[in-house]
Amino acid sequence: MATRHVFGAFTLEVNDNGVCVATFSRPPVNAVSLSVYEDIGHLADHVATDSQIRVIVISAPDDARAWCGGADLNEFKGMTAAKRxxxxxxxxxxxxxxxxxxxxxxxxxxxxxxxxxxxxAGMCDMRVVSEDSRFACPEVDYGLVGGSAGLFATLRMPEAKVREMVYTGRAFTARELESTGLFNYVVPRAAVLPLALDMAAKIAEKSMPTLRARKQASLSWEGSEWMDAYLESQDMSSTLVEQPESEAAVIAALKRGSRRAAS
Structure with missing residues (x-):
């Protein structure tokens, strides 16, 4: 029998084998607001104190329009450098x-x-994705500097592809990115969750102290350089956010979203 916990937009179901399915649900597009960031913090705090959780699978509802639709642009209207x-x-x-x-x-x-x-997704240890899933770093379209490049570098993605993503802002399918090594498996949509759960079940059979030590060792190996680069990108974005084109791009994106919702 699964134990259930709810932290705002996240529902955690912990199975008897120690596999925890964390489902992110914030319709219509799983946009990340400040409240969602707070939920993420609460989720992390709970995991730290729950010895039943051995492995975490992060998913979204079957009918979700996105696994994670990016920042909630409604919070960017009227953004100033100080607010940013x-x-x-x-x-x-x-x-x-x-x-x-x-x-x-x-x-x-x-x-x-x-x-x-x-x-x-990059902060997770492993990624199982559907072949038609899409990945984009669209910050450039809003006159901002995205913070993903340093993390991609840590994950050993080819630098040329990283720069294409952050300079163009366009969405790439999982198949287009498969050769970069970002994903463990690229499979049909129906196979994603079963495969992820099967992987999690195998991992959950291992010693809990060993799993935790292995994760800490991986984090130590990874180092803090990518986070330093992320913080630098934030400083750069804060100086750009008051540019007129940034506000115009946010408003235009929100209008496009409203039209799609109404159609």
């Missing part, structure tokens, strides 16, 4: 807690991972 820095300060209290979770994490992605969604 305040937002970053709050985010930087939450995301590192997620990154430091001392259990193996598997991202089971069926759909889009945009912006911070790419960051969250």
């Amino acid at each position: 820095k305040e937002r970053y300060q709050f985010i930087n209290e939450q995301l590192p807690r997620f990154h430091r979770i001392d259990r193996p994490m598997i991202a089971a992605i069926r759909g889009a991972a945009i912006g911070v969604g790419v960051m969250l």
